[in-house]
Amino acid sequence: MPAAPNRRAVAVILLVPLIVTLSLWAFSWPAARIAPRDLPVGVAGPAPAADQLQQAFEQREGAFEIHRYADAAAAREAIGDRVVYGAVVVTGKGPQLLTASAASPVVAQLLTEAVKGAAPAGAAVPVTDVVAAPKADPRGAALGASILPLALAGVAAGAMITLMGLRGSRAALTLVGAAGLVGVAATAIAHSWLGVITGDWWTEAGAIGLTVLAIGSAVAGLAALLGTKGIGLGALLMVLLGNSFSGVTSAPELLPEPVGAIGQWLPPGAGGSLLRSVAFFDGAAASGAALVLAAWAVLGLAAVLTGGHRRKPNTEEAVAPGHAREPALTS
Structure with a gap:
């Protein structure tokens, strides 16, 4: 059997598993390691209560990047400007969560679960979708x-x-x-x-x-x-x-x-x-x-x-050295 076909067969045997391995690494590894990493989130409300809420976010070191806002209106504006993915607003009735499923339904769900999980047992946390994903594609x-x-x-x-x-x-x-x-x-x-x-x-x-x-x-x-x-x-x-x-x-x-x-x-x-x-x-x-x-x-x-x-190829006809073109014969 000739050597060239043998080399091509070996190349196919080695390259196919390599391509599959690279594809699995590129697609599966990031999906399997999804977690918040410096995720921009807003905290709004009076200083004492908002400070406690910020400290609760910061306990997960490196997970969230906290932006402070004076009130819910400022937090809504930041969400609309894509500065933060969502915000927790401290009110007299407890925390209120503002999300933007249009920015990322996954992040909106993550924030909802995190805030509701941190709330006291039985406490209701109102959730407002400030910039909602379209009804035709609610999950993005x-x-x-x-x-x-x-x-x-x-x-x-x-x-x-x-x-x-x-x-x-x-x-x-x-x-x-x-x-x-x-x-x-x-x-x-x-x-x-x-x-x-x-x-x-x-x-x-x-x-x-x-x-x-x-x-x-x-x-x-x-x-x-x-x-x-x-x-x-x-x-x-x-x-x-x-x-x-x-x-x-x-x-x-x-x-x-x-x-x-x-x-x-x-x-x-x-x-x-x-x-x-x-x-x-x-x-x-x-x-x-x-x-x-x-x-x-x-x-x-x-x-x-x-x-x-x-x-671009040279369109001029090349002439070898020492071989001049023959002049046209004239009568």
């Missing part, structure tokens, strides 16, 4: 499931442009056009049909399109610089790491450190945060995620343009 399952298709769309766009031989400005314009159409089509499904996002239609389409453009540009840019192996590297970065580290199904602050922070610097995580901001919070806290996506898009398109120019 549809929004969480949307990031993987967007990542796959971006990878597919970058790979197809590379494999079809598009270069330079033509490749860049094709990426922009494909991302824009994905944004329109995805918003038509998620907003107009399913009703799982409820913000401004065109702003949501722009957020989705920018996410796909950032991913597609990164993949195409890596391919322009590294060749076709750049497609595999881009897919590994965007799908295996970017999607699993995005925190869109829970919250970045619930993932193991530094996974949550890394995920927000990758396009799938930044895209999920941006879409959540424009869909439910009128664009609050959207600038950071938009800048991350724009940076990936600009760097990727720059690599596509420079890589395409560098790889």
